[in-house]
Amino acid sequence: MPYVLGIAGWSGCGKTTLIEKLLPELAALGILVSVIKHTHHHVQFEPAGKDTSRFRAAGAGEVLLASPQGFALLHDGDQPLTELLARLVPVDLVLVEGFKMAAIPKIEVRRTDYPAIEDPHIIAIASDCSPDSSLPVFDLNQAAEIAAFIAASCHAGF
Template sequence: MNSAKTFGISGWSGSGKTTLIEALIPLFTARGLRVSLIKHTHHGFDIDKPGKDSFRFRAAGASEVMLAGEQRWALMRELREEPQASLTELLARLSPCDLVLVEGFKSAELAKIEVHRPALGKPFFHAEFPEVVAIASDAPLVSDLPVLALNDPPAIAEWILQFLKLA
């Protein structure tokens, strides 16, 4: 099992989760932390292309196909009839690191920030998920939880580091 600290960023589609994470990663790596990320998607996806050898191998029935090159490697696993992997199972597959950021997985039992933009017209969800420990918003809010300025990634990074006792 990966002994990294794990922290989630959740919110409705279009709230700015990916943009926030993209801004946080270099702030964490600048402090010497090795950061990994798990992103959940509700939509089917494929990183492969029809006609490529790796696509053909999966289509032929291979359970896993690994692509390896000078710059990176990628492992694709076909679930076929298996259930979707749990966050715990996915975390166990990561290489050792200091911090794993998790995008999505709203109902997972891990501390997370709810990214909320009132202009989207979507409700808060933190009342349903006690693992939400703070809210990042682009507008002033009144909440029992800490409210962080969504447009201030350095302050959010510092808050996360303090929360995880990594600072």
Template sequence: MTPVFGIAGHSGSGKTTLIEAMLPLLAARGLRVNVIKHSHHDFQMEPPGKDSARFRLAGAQEVMVASPFRYAIIHELREAPEPSLDEQLARLSPADLVLVEGFKRAAIPRIEVYRPVTGKPSLHAEDGSFLAVATDAPLETGLPCLPLNEPAQVAAFICRSLDLG
């Protein structure tokens, strides 16, 4: 099974920026990395009025858009429950690591991205299952504190935690 590691934190804490910075570092280690990003909001993958959007609006359950450069599958839930993280992981192509953004309560190894300047409470204070905190400020916690602005150190922590070398 592909190792999975979560990056959790409140909106605006820097999760996406951290993952974006780590991806080339992990690739340089020879790792193929997939990412799942959870959103609480509706989103559009294609511009309204394009063929694939028209197919979805007409009732298609799934639409695949394919080109010589990439493909995407849009699956409409149409009142069905959101798939579990395990179900979503099962749909991904093989990789050496899957980073998961969001899923704050998932039972996977994870770190919290925490910036006190946002004024939001930390997650790790209420949830003892985090392995570390990536932060940009001094923090009193029993967890390892990783420098948020040094993604190489965060990537190294993830690799050590999962024994990825």
């Protein structure tokens, strides 16, 4: 089972950007990473009337769309994080954006203009300010330091 770590924060605070910066740093440390992104927005994977949308409209429980560039598994309905994790190929670490109610360790992305997140699962803070906290606080722009903390957390099984 991989180490699962959430990246939490208010909308627009830089969660996706932080994950994007962490991925090459974690790879350089030899950590194999997958990402799960949860959104409340409507996502259309293929326009109406195209093959996969027609299969789904006709009643297919899942449609797997494959191409030389990769594949996507289309499944109706919101899925629990545990089920999504079970579908991933084995990796060392899964970074999760969204699923804010999940009982998983999280790094909070905290900006000057945003209030702190009240979540007992926050284990560290990545920030553009210097919040007063008993938790480890990292400069949001120092992805290498945050990645080193994550690597240590993975190995400790936080």
